[in-house]
Amino acid sequence: xxxxxxxxVPFNNDGWxxxxxxxxxxxPFSRSEKLGRIADWTRSLSNPTRPKQPSDSAFDFSGxxxxxxxxxxxxxxxxxxxxxxxxxxxxxxxxxxxxWNNRFNQNRSQLPQRRDEEVEAKKREAEKxxxxxxxxxxxxxxxxxxxxxxxxESSVFKSSVxxxxxxxxxxxxxxxxxxxxxxxxxxxEDLLICGQLEFYDRSCDRITPKNERRLERxxxxxxxxxxxxxxxxxxxxxxxDKATVFATDSILSTLMCAPRxxxxxxxxxxxxxxKLFLDKRDGSNLDLLxxxxxxxxxxxxxxxxxxxxxxxxxxxxxxxxxxxxHVLVKxxxxxxxxxxxxxxxxxGEEVATAASVAYRYRRWKLDxxxxxxxxCELQSLVEVNNQKSLMTLNAxxxxxxxxxxxxWRQKLETQRGAVxxxxxxxxxxxxxxxxxxxxxxxxxxxxxxxxxxxxxxDHFNHVILAVVGYKPKDFATxxxxxxxxxxxxxxxxVDLCMKLNEGxxxxxxxxxxxxxxxxxxxxxxxxxxxVEEPIPEEDQVQPPAEDSADGEANGNAxxxxxxxxxxxxx
Numbered sequence: 296x297x298x299x300x301x302x303x304v305p306f307n308n309d310g311w312x313x314x315x316x317x318x319x320x321x322x323p324f325s326r327s328e329k330l331g332r333i334a335d336w337t338r339s340l341s342n343p344t345r346p347k348q349p350s351d352s353a354f355d356f357s358g359x360x361x362x363x364x365x366x367x368x369x370x371x372x373x374x375x376x377x378x379x380x381x382x383x384x385x386x387x388x389x390x391x392x393x394x395w396n397n398r399f400n401q402n403r404s405q406l407p408q409r410r411d412e413e414v415e416a417k418k419r420e421a422e423k424x425x426x427x428x429x430x431x432x433x434x435x436x437x438x439x440x441x442x443x444x445x446x447x448e449s450s451v452f453k454s455s456v457x458x459x460x461x462x463x464x465x466x467x468x469x470x471x472x473x474x475x476x477x478x479x480x481x482x483x484e485d486l487l488i489c490g491q492l493e494f495y496d497r498s499c500d501r502i503t504p505k506n507e508r509r510l511e512r513x514x515x516x517x518x519x520x521x522x523x524x525x526x527x528x529x530x531x532x533x534x535x536d537k538a539t540v541f542a543t544d545s546i547l548s549t550l551m552c553a554p555r556x557x558x559x560x561x562x563x564x565x566x567x568x569x570k571l572f573l574d575k576r577d578g579s580n581l582d583l584l585x586x587x588x589x590x591x592x593x594x595x596x597x598x599x600x601x602x603x604x605x606x607x608x609x610x611x612x613x614x615x616x617x618x619x620x621h622v623l624v625k626x627x628x629x630x631x632x633x634x635x636x637x638x639x640x641x642x643g644e645e646v647a648t649a650a651s652v653a654y655r656y657r658r659w660k661l662d663x664x665x666x667x668x669x670x671c672e673l674q675s676l677v678e679v680n681n682q683k684s685l686m687t688l689n690a691x692x693x694x695x696x697x698x699x700x701x702x703w704r705q706k707l708e709t710q711r712g713a714v715x716x717x718x719x720x721x722x723x724x725x726x727x728x729x730x731x732x733x734x735x736x737x738x739x740x741x742x743x744x745x746x747x748x749x750x751x752x753d754h755f756n757h758v759i760l761a762v763v764g765y766k767p768k769d770f771a772t773x774x775x776x777x778x779x780x781x782x783x784x785x786x787x788x789v790d791l792c793m794k795l796n797e798g799x800x801x802x803x804x805x806x807x808x809x810x811x812x813x814x815x816x817x818x819x820x821x822x823x824x825x826v827e828e829p830i831p832e833e834d835q836v837q838p839p840a841e842d843s844a845d846g847e848a849n850g851n852a853x854x855x856x857x858x859x860x861x862x863x864x865x
Contacts, residue, residue, distance in 0.1 A: 455579070455806075465795070465815055467810050467812040470553065473780075476784055476786070476787055478783040480659045481660055486532065487532075489656075491632045491633065492685075493631075494623065494629045495688075499762045502760065508621075510617055510621055510759055511617060511621050516650045519640075537668055540572075540665065541571070542573040543670045544731075545581055546562055549581060551785060554809070555723050555724040558585055562574070562581075563801050564799070565798075566800070567797065583608035586607035586608060588722060589722065601752070611692050622759075637652070654670050655670070655671045655672070657737075665793075672736065675687075675742075686738050687736065688742050693745070693748065694751065699717055699721060703745055707760055707761050729741065730776055734768070741766075742763070801816050
């Protein structure tokens with residue numbers, strides 16, 4: 296075997312690298328050079344006496360041909376792109392002019408650089424196109440939003456009451472301040488419960504779109520929308536000095552859910568002595584139910600259109616009243632009567648024609664010497680496990696699926712959550728007010744009915760597609776309705792009004808801005824408002840001819856649609 300002898304390697308005891316006594320040269324290099332060789336071992340061995348030339352570098356290995364050949368081979372193997380020749384069929388290869396071949400060979404080394412520049416140029420163009428698309432998207436979005444806002448302002452953003460020149464504006468409160476308010480009230484006490492309640496028909500819980508029920512009309516039932524100062528029970532409680540502030544659940548819920556409102560509303564404030572009365576005007580829109588108030592697309596503002604904001608409000612109130620009586624046990628034998636009879640029904644009229652409703656007069660403590668009394672309403676009760684539960688009844692209405700984008704008949708069974716989410720988006724204020732009224736009345740259950748038109752162009756005939764029950768506290772949490780914030784808004788309004796002098800004032804929600812304004816009005820304001828008288832049935836507007844086969848298409852509950860006709864006639 297041939298042995299391998301390792302030469303002597305000098306060892307440097309004083310530092311790194313070869314000792315100074317050795318003649319091993321060190322090849323200098325810069326950061327921009329390729330690191331091929333650091334030490335040039337060939338120059339010193341082949342020709343130690345040759346002086347160093349400026350062209351010498353870490354890659355100049357001229358002293359040893361074999362080493363230079365090896366370095367050259369390694370350097371030649373370095374390529375940015377694959378330039379190896381590939382075998383092709385040369386028979387069909389096109390022939391080029393020698394001048395073009397020379398130009399191609401001359402610029403061949405620049406191809407990788409050109410390719411990189413083309414890639415970078417394409418990236419820059421793509422970035423410009425993306426930025427241009429983003430600008431156009433945001434521009435169109437802002438334009439559509441502004442156009443929608445302009446359409447809404449021109450169609451539905453109208454003041455609920457005509458501001459007179461002699462009215463004196465005292466203050467304006469933006470809704471942004473309401474979100475920061477919080478006030479906790481103790482549990483209320485019941486002062487009195489009047490009226491009667493009929494039992495809920497539990498078979499209505501099994502209604503489905505495939506097993507829908509026709510909504511009945513109750514023309515012989517009386518529905519009362521009495522304001523605070525016209526309530527004989529509240530007058531009696533005020534004389535007995537039971538409280539300082541008096542209101543109804545509809546007025547309180549309007550204040551509690553004011554930040555969610557879009558349409559204009561107004562509340563009359565009367566300061567009499569040391570007492571405060573919160574009232575509504577005769578013919579106020581608080582008696583109606585808004586439809587698509589918080590939706591993005593405005594409703595048509597056409598007087599004769601059945602899908603206008605006012606026509607849908609009348610229709611929704613009409614549906615809500617009939618629904619509250621339709622889902623009760625038929626026959627009327629099972630009912631619960633309370634301490635006093637219905638305070639608004641005539642003597643002997645309650646059992647025969649009065650709607651199933653109980654008025655719960657409750658008192659809350661707002662301060663050490665300030666109490667609030669409100670009249671709250673309940674529509675029905677149900678007995679479960681020998682325990683009676685009180686409930687409120689309300690109905691959501693579908694008038695045309697193209698406005699909401701969700702067809703109830705197709706989605707209620709499979710995607711009920713999506714239907715409710717759409718209603719919460721389009722009717723956030725109305726649903727929040729229903730929830731607040733259920734909390735004020737301490738209802739054990741609130742029932743929501745889904746009522747739709749038989750045909751989108753027929754606003755007289757309706758069907759019930761489903762009935763769903765919720766616990767008010769759980770539902771309030773689901774829709775992000777904070778009880779402490781609700782009472783904080785009421786407490787701030789009451790404190791503001793208690794600082795006013797005796798007289799009459801009106802609290803108006805601005806028709807185009809999220810704020811409320813308070814005006815001082817004359818004592819005789821709103822007393823000469825025109826109140827429509829019910830029109831005889833033979834003079835009422837009849838439904839379309841194709842829908843008159845039902846024989847009752849002209850039924851109006853409590854004169855709600857009569858009011859619309861009388862307004863047009865006036």
